[in-house]
Amino acid sequence: MQKVGVGPSELPKDLQEALARGALSGADVLLWLRVRAMPVVGWVCQHWPAFRDRVMGNPRFLRVLAVEEVLGCTAKTIAEVQTRGAKVWEELDFLASDLSLEIIGDFAVVWLLSPRRNFQPLPTRRLPMALAALPAHCLQVETFSVGQRVATVALRGSQFFAVGFLSSLLGHGLTVYLVHAKRDRRDAMREEARAEVRAGHGGAAARAAASAEFGEDAALAPVLDNSLGWGAFMATSANVRYQLVNAFEERFLERALSGRAARLAATCVLRFSNTYLGSAMWVACARVAGLQ
Incomplete structure (x- = not known):
């Protein structure tokens, strides 16, 4: 000192x-x-x-967190704008809800798989001691047994499931609530306009609103089913992919590339590819499960 x-x-x-x-x-x-x-x-x-x-x-923690958040939020925003089209300004509440969950999910993924420096006393009970001795990801560079590495896959899978399930429960539940709220408000406005027309007080605008026809709302997957599906996807596909990404960064990128800019560029390419692959896999899995 x-x-x-x-x-x-x-x-x-x-x-x-x-x-x-x-x-x-x-x-x-x-x-x-x-x-x-x-x-x-x-x-x-x-x-x-x-x-x-x-x-x-973890010297990579801040860089990886920044890359994951920027890529995730950018990809999510582009997808939301393309999907919502001209209605994007009317549906900013939906966009904000989805984007906030993207931020939380990306943070959780990086957080759970990051090595850390532990300054706390080691636990004395058997289970906490065993959990504290596990690597951050299954291929972390250090001496760990095969059993510890396998246990890490299982532990991270359960944590990813919890993150995916809870975030979807909140996000999809909020989306369903907003959809029903907008639908109820729209129907109430139409009924009010019809009442004005019947009473002879409505002008051209009221008659147009009263006679307006709306297309059917897009079907939304049940909240619980969607949450279970997303949690299962996070526990399996996302769990394996992100552990492999972290292992590749730690075992190869940090040693093969010496410049900070080169490592940042490689991290961006690697994680963008992983995000793209994960998005495509989720759409395929969701369709098979009848969620989309």
């Missing part, structure tokens, strides 16, 4: 405790000082220890 010119009191409380246990090295302190000095990220890390642990334990 004297070599780096920092007193223990300047460290966060959990890092002070790690220092007292001998679990915090001088390199960790230097890394923390660099992280703390980063604009915005440093402030987040000071107030969110779990985020700090991933930033300190």
Whole structure:
């Protein structure tokens, strides 16, 4: 601590405790000082220890998170605009709902598979100890047994299912609610216009609204069925694809490419390809399951 010119009191409380246990090295302190000095990220890390642990334990975390969010939100926005066409401005609530869930989902995927630096005491109970010893993804570079790597696939699958199920339950449920709310409001306005026409008070606009015919609303998959389907897809396809992507980045890209710009470009290409493949696979699976 004297070599780096920092007193223990300047460290966060959990890092002070790690220092007292001998679990915090001088390199960790230097890394923390660099992280703390980063604009915005440093402030987040000071107030969110779990985020700090991933930033300190995975040099790719911030880059991957930024790439995943930008690609996911861009692709989602383009798809929403193309699908909704001229009605996009009328349906901004739908777009905002879908986009917010995209942001949450992309964050969860990166978060769950990121290695982290753990400054907490090791658990003493058997199950928490076993879970804490698992790799972040099944092919993480370090010494792990085959059983631990297989267990990681199963654990991440259950976590991905939970993320997919809950996000779809919220997002698809909100979409269904908005669709029914718009339909009820439209029907109420039409009935009001018809009442004005019958009473002889309505003008041309009221007569047009009263006689307007609307096409049938697109059928929406049941909320529970769609949520179970999306959760299952996340637990299987997304789980395997994202674990392989993380392994490729860690084992190949970090070693084969030395420049920051080259690694960023390669990460963008790799994750865009994964996003595109996943979108195509979901459409195919959803159609087979009768959800679309």
